[in-house]
Amino acid sequence: MMQIFDTMQNRLVDLETRDPNHVSIYACGPTVYDVPHLGHARTALTYDLLKRFLMWSGYTVTLASNITDIDDKIIERSAREGISENELSSTYTKIYIDQLREFGVADPDFRPLATEYVEEMLAIITQLFEQGAAYEIEGHGVYFDVDSLADYGALAGRTVNELRESAQARVASEEDKQDPLDFALWKSAKPGEPTWDSPWGPGRPGWHIECVAMSLHLLGDGFDIHGGGSDLAFPHHENERAESEASGHSFARYWMHSAMLNVNGEKMGKSLGNFRTLGDALAQYGPRPLRLAMLQAHYRSLMELSDETMKGAIGGIERIDAFFRRMLGADIQETSIDTEAKDRFMSAMNNDLGSPDAIAVVFETINSGNAALDDKNIKEASMALTTVSELLEVLGLSKDTVDSDEEIDSLVSEREAARASRDFAAADRIRDILKDRNIEIEDTPNGPLWRKI
RNA sequence: GCGUCGGUGCCCGAGUGGCCUAAGGGAGCGGCCUGCAAAGCCGUACAAUCGCGGGUUCAAAUCCCGCCCGGCGCUCCA
The missing domain is CATH 1.20.120.640 (Anticodon-binding domain of a subclass of class I aminoacyl-tRNA synthetases)
Incomplete structure (x- = not known):
């Protein structure tokens, strides 16, 4: 049986899936406000590898990996460049997908966009209100009350009080939040920002809620593995967990986090x-x-x-x-x-x-x-x-297709003829010509081979 | 500052109480093969030691304590 390191339990645990022979995985993807860097690649690679291995082990696997296409950075940058948020995010989304493919990372089964899940986000926020886990601050938006989750902080390995101390030592919040740890579920509209209608007035999604909406919608309650880069463990994942659990949906069974890259x-x-x-x-x-x-x-x-x-x-x-x-x-x-x-x-x-x-x-x-x-x-x-x-x-390291090139093949044959007649000077001349073209010859018992170097 | 993960040869890295006289890869060196190469094979140096100092144990790179250094987190971040 496979064992994975679960961030929540902070130890190696047996992977016991929700359904026998099926593994559902949600891997946090990037916010697309710029080209992907090596860190994005490493994270995507981790879950690509996990999926390949689980499938090879006999599981069927459903992997969902999101693209966050609306957030502060996207709004900022598109304003600076004088283009729409959608224009900016779709440009970088395309680059992200193209480059991951080139890198050999297989497409996930689902690649949801945050902007396509606003309905589902609003539904969860409604559920949070019903459970008494959300409250509205006029003019600011809707906030999540962290006291709604008994073990809030578990992913960070800290208690609510410990977190609170750190938080208070930092920026005092401008809004009238009940607790410095509370965070926005829905942000009220500001001039010049893209907005969606909601029961709490026009606005846009707040923190972390997009991943909750998408993962639950695509994989269902109590899906198996939630992953992402280690920098996301807190607060992003902790808050996702809080949002989901407090709204009455059991969330990920296991949490995996891939490390950073220098x-x-x-x-x-x-x-x-x-x-x-x-x-x-x-x-x-x-x-x-x-x-x-x-x-x-x-x-x-x-x-x-x-x-x-x-x-x-x-x-x-x-x-x-x-x-x-x-x-x-x-x-x-x-x-x-x-x-x-x-x-x-x-x-x-x-x-x-x-x-x-x-x-x-x-x-x-x-x-x-x-x-x-x-x-x-x-x-x-x-x-x-x-x-x-x-x-x-x-x-995912299989050999590329074999190179072929008629001109090179004919030079190689010429060299073989020269070697056969023991005209090594001529043979070496041809080898040098090929070498100049970055082609290297290997003589084998079964004849010559060549490759690009 | 608090939390958390880590520090293994020239480089990357496995190993988490005895099979470690520390895997594997890369680069190095010697030999074989080859017309010469390339590729390959065989052999070999580099860790008397696993960041440093204590401790537990019959036994520690592996467990415990302290210290030093680094990553990540403490409401942007893969």
Whole structure:
């Protein structure tokens, strides 16, 4: 059985799903006011990996991942750029989706937009009123009363009083909130802002309510896993939980949080110059090395993404691809998977998504497959190939399509002819020509192969 | 300041009481293979030690206490 680290219980727990053989997951996506950075990619990758692994384990999985397309930052930025909120958010939504696809993150089953769930949000706010968990402040909006949730603060590992102390030590609120911890469910309309009608007058959604509306609508009460970046645990997730539970809906059974990512020793978002956007990193390193680098770190540990890390990951991908190239030339048989390797891979992943360990199993299998091929042990080599292919599929690291190019093929043939007549000077000349075009030749017992470098 | 997670070789990282004489990958070095390469295989140095100092235990990288350093949170944030 899979174990995951549940933020709520603050420990590793067995994943016991609401429905047998089905897992419902809600992963918090970005607020689209700018291009995605590597941190967004890491978070999305975590839940992509979780889904792939659970499906491979035999579950059916429903993954919902939202796009928040209305919030203060979006309003601010679109005003500054003189375009509509919708124009701004749809531009960045498209970039986000395109780049995640390029990165190899599969589309979630649902990708809800906050602006399409205002009805559902209003319904929940109504329910909160009915439960006495919400109150209105004239001119400001509707607020949530944190006393409505007995263990408010549990996700942050703190009591309400501890939170209150911190909160009071900070900004005194301008509104007449009953408690400094209370937060807006519905914000009254302000000039120049997009608004929706509501029983409490025109306004727009407040904090966190969009995720509650979308997750409950798409996955139902008591869905299995709610995830996101660790920076969202408090207050975002805590408040979602409060809103949901207080309105009478049981919320997520488990909470998962993926850790942050630093680039070249600097926090994301503050460094300039260096790549920090997903787009730049994809262009610089390619999707697969980037993915390998991220998967070689555990999702719950802070990750440093440096040039050196990437150098290592590029080497790793090359090793994987070289293995496939070699096998391509071998007389491979149809075989079953190596159950020993599969079991080790599975127990690594069952242990709170232990991808670094799981990847170690893949590399070990590549090694034994290569060794088997050297020994002309085709059966074992074939089994290693089957195993590596299947496991890489689970990790989303499968080999790209094979390169093909007629002109290069003909140069390679020319070189083969020269080699056959032992005209090595001519053969090396052709190899140099190809090298100038970033093509590297590998001579194998089954003939030459080439690849882009 | 309070809470929380973490600090393992040159780099990335696994390991959470005995199988650790610390996995795996990358980079390094030597050998084999090759016309030469590339890829691959084999071997090998680098952790007498796992941030530092105490403690518990027959036994600790793994548990406890203190300290140092870093991430995240304390109503923007993946």
